[in-house]
Amino acid sequence: MERGEKVHWADVIAEELIATGRKQVVATGISPSGPIHIGNLREVITADAIYRALRDRGAEDARLIYVADTFDPLRRVYPFLPDSYAEYVGSPISTIPDPEGCCKNYAEHFLQPFLESLDELEIEIEVYRADLMYAKGDYDEAILKALRMRDRIASIIDEVTGKVTSHDWSPFNPICKRCGRLTTTTVTDFDPQQMRAGYICQCGEEGEVPIRGGGKLTWRVDWPARWEILGVTAEPFGKDHASAGSSYDSGIRLSKEIYNYEPPYPIPFEHVLLKGKGSMSSSKGVAITVSEMLSCIPPEILKYIMIRVKPEKHIELDPALPLLNLIDEYERLDPASDRSKELSATEKSLRIDIPFRHIINIVQIAGFDAEKALEVIKRGGYKLDDLEIIDRYSAYARSWLERFAPQSLRFELQEDVPPEASEIPQNVREGLNELADFLTQADLDAEMVHQEIYAIATRLGIKPKELFAGIYLALLGRRSGPRAGWFLVSLDREFVIERFRAITT
Ligand SMILES: [Zn+2]
Ligand SMILES: [Zn+2]
Structure with a gap:
């Protein structure tokens, strides 16, 4: 692969995996014990990138699996649960009722939206539910072995953790x-x-x-048992599992010494941090869920955010303006020379030649109406006439504006003369009247209107800044807005002229 740059981390890992000669099973495992956030998602996206890299290298029989830890006990009453859930602490989440009553059980309630998101991300993954694996007998042999070798397992765990398991401990x-x-x-x-x-x-x-x-292996034993049961050869996991004395450390030894199985290639990954708030955590309420994020940006962008960063580096996510910049950065990349983009691509990826920052303005001018947005786009000089694309991007923009946009980027075109227009001084009103005269001409583009605003300001001896403020006050009821030249040509011409006249008379 001649790309004239460093080999992508996913390709490096895929090469090493192929060199082992094993049939590759890349595994992920996330407990659906609460809303699954984009920090958790890093695990699956990392695994998917490696899986894609394996397939690109001809490993046709490679598999990508997700074991949903539906048999994990509820650890505590999380802030998003009613107090009455105290009685379920310690019970498997597959046996607890759905807190909102809509799904079969607690685990499914948080699993379902996540699986839908994976669909949207076009991550094709084989899903296993831990409670069903236990019920089907997949774990029978592993449990019997663990019960028989209880003492040996206890001493391995003691050696790894430096603690002493109690005399009545059982795997x-x-x-x-x-x-x-x-x-x-x-x-x-x-x-x-x-x-x-x-x-x-x-x-x-x-x-x-x-x-x-009728029961479950304790986590430190469950994990290596699962490697052997499912033939796992590679697994990304949060770095918390990777520190000295961690469950991966004991997992390696239990895998080799109890289950006679070569442990998987570890891919520890760092946290996803939320700008100004630290590590994402559903239980602390500091998190953006996967479905929430996918309502604001296309799926390929969410993948790209994770894939362009090496797993061992943390990702700091700022969902305000920097997120929009990432979307535009992605659009400019050539997938033939950018492996991260190639690995992030989805079948449904849409190409759109309008910067996302601009879409934000267009949909607000159009009042989030796709047909109107189409007119705004045409008047603004862009070539895009696909209503489906506009609809989809309009929905992203709306969701982003509601959740993450800074106040300065939100505006609303005023149907009637807004009360704030009374702040416009007399000489600026005259300027708006002259601008209305200018706008009666045909074939104006954004640059011509922009130049004329300066020319009028100079002629009337007013500061350009004041004239700009007048334009925005008249149309938006505030002193700032999108770039004026483009803004004015994007609007219905008669509407603008009428508004400026209404203010000057
Ligand atoms: Zn009991
Ligand atoms: Zn539900």
Whole structure:
């Protein structure tokens, strides 16, 4: 690949993976325990970039999988949950009711919108639900092995973490039949023939559960067990899992020493930070969800934001103006020479030759009406006549304006003379009247109107700044707005002339 620049990080990883000679399974795993935000999404986008790079190198049998940790226990009552959810803390999220009552269970409620977003991002991923894997028996062998080798596993974890596991620790956590928790039970014995495990629970219950579906491996054991079950060969994970003594460290040893499996190639990735707010976290309420972001920008841009940065570097995201600049940056790149763009591309990617910053003005002038926007675009001298594209970009712009736009970029064309127009001084009103005369001419472009505004100001001895303010006050009811020459030619000419006349008489 002759690109005259450094090889992309996804290609570097793909090369190394192919050199191992294994059939490649790139895995991701995100717990749907709350709204899935774009910090979480980095994991899947990173995996998808590697998967695409593998396929580009002829690894036709490579797979991309997502294990949804639907069997994880609820850790605590997050701020977005009602207090009544305290009773479910410690229960698997697949067994807890949906907090909004619309889906089959708690896990599905947060999983569904995420899966829809992956669809929109055109990330084709095989989805596994952990609760179903346990229920189907995928974990049977791994659980039995873990129960048999309990002492060896405990000492490996002790060595890695420098802590001492308690005498009644078990790699398997039964789900209590009375209280529904799996964080409060202790295994008392197990019967590999009957495939059952006895337990006692802090709630006072004593009983037994089937090994298949009746409980879950603890996270440090679940992860390496899953590598072997699914044949995972590469996995990106948040750097928190990668520090010394972490679950990846114990995972490596348990994989080799208990499950006789070569651990996957690790791809630790850094956090996505929100400008001025720090690391994204759903539980702290500092996060932009994936679906929220996809309402503001095209999917290929969201991928590009992640893929252009090496996984080991953090991403600081500013959803205000810098986000718009990124969209325009992306549009200017040639996918033939920019690998990040090539890896981000979607089938439905639309080319639009109008800077996104400009779209923001167009849709506001048009009052978010696609037909009107089409006229504004034509008058402004752009060539774009596809209503579907305009509709889609209009929706992005509207959503961005509502959520992330600085106040200075929001405006509304005033249907009637706004009260603020009374602030316009008399000499500026005369200037607007002359401008109205000028605008009666045919074939004017933005530059000609712009020059004329300066010429009028000079003739009448007023500051250009004052005349500009007058234009905006008359039309928007505020002292600033989009570039005046372009703004005036983009508007309906009769409307502008009538407005300026109304103010001067
Ligand atoms: Zn729901
Ligand atoms: Zn219990």
